[in-house]
Amino acid sequence: MNPTQPTTPPQPPVSNERRRISRAARRRVHARELRVRRTQKDARAQLPVW
Structure with missing residues (x-):
């Protein structure tokens, strides 16, 4: 995984597995x-460092 991926956290679907x-x-x-x-x-x- 590269650090250049979007900074928005993945939105979990609303379900029993939430x-x-x-x-x-x-x-x-x-x-x-x-x-x-x-x-x-x-x-x-x-x-x-100066």
């Missing part, structure tokens, strides 16, 4: 946010 799907979607979004935050921190660390 809780499980929303939890999986939240885990996916959280993992992507952690990955984006880590890449931003690495890019910021490469900048010279």
Whole structure:
């Protein structure tokens, strides 16, 4: 999965499986946010500190 995917979280369908799907979607979004935050921190660390 590349970090250039849309930032909108997937909308789970309203059904009996809603809780499980929303939890999986939240885990996916959280993992992507952690990955984006880590890449931003690495890019910021490469900048010279004056």
